[in-house]
Amino acid sequence: MRSDEHLERAVTCPVPLRWGDMDPYGHVNNVEVIRVLEEARIAAFGVPVGTGEQVVPARIPLFSVLPEGTQALIAEHRVKYLRPLEYRNVPVDVRVWVVAARAATLVLGFEILDSADGAPCVRAQTQLAFFVPDSRTVVRLTPQQRELLDGYTAPSPF
Numbered sequence: 001m002r003s004d005e006h007l008e009r010a011v012t013c014p015v016p017l018r019w020g021d022m023d024p025y026g027h028v029n030n031v032e033v034i035r036v037l038e039e040a041r042i043a044a045f046g047v048p049v050g051t052g053e054q055v056v057p058a059r060i061p062l063f064s065v066l067p068e069g070t071q072a073l074i075a076e077h078r079v080k081y082l083r084p085l086e087y088r089n090v091p092v093d094v095r096v097w098v099v100a101a102r103a104a105t106l107v108l109g110f111e112i113l114d115s116a117d118g119a120p121c122v123r124a125q126t127q128l129a130f131f132v133p134d135s136r137t138v139v140r141l142t143p144q145q146r147e148l149l150d151g152y153t154a155p156s157p158f
Helices: 005-009 030-045 143-150
Strands: 011-015 071-081 092-101 105-113 120-132
Touching (some): 005 092, 011 030, 030 071, 030 092, 030 105, 092 143
Antiparallel strands (some): 071 120, 105 120
16 A cells, blocks of 8 residues: 555454454454454445444444435445464454446455554455445445545545
């Protein structure tokens, strides 16, 4: 990453690790890293409308204001492992920020930090597409929604 701008723009979401996330080497398995990113994404943007109960408020309430039935589908993941993410029985901090808010897609940046020393272990980027299956249409972000995301926008982690 060439800029530290994300440090000011990101929201930090603690995500607990599970004993079962560990592989035989004592590291969090690469498949479970994707789950950690998902948990951070939901903590940051909220539970998609109609898919569960939002008890703890989202840091950036975007998913809950999308039209009923909208799915936030993963279009792409890119993950770079900087060093092993060791299992510890304390949550890891995950920084989440917006890389781009386009018409019907949202690109997010992530850093998963080691709970022992705060150093980044994983950098990732996820692209989401908003889709309503009943009507087979994409959902475009409104100008108000893009404005909400402006304060959290920083460069790509790559």
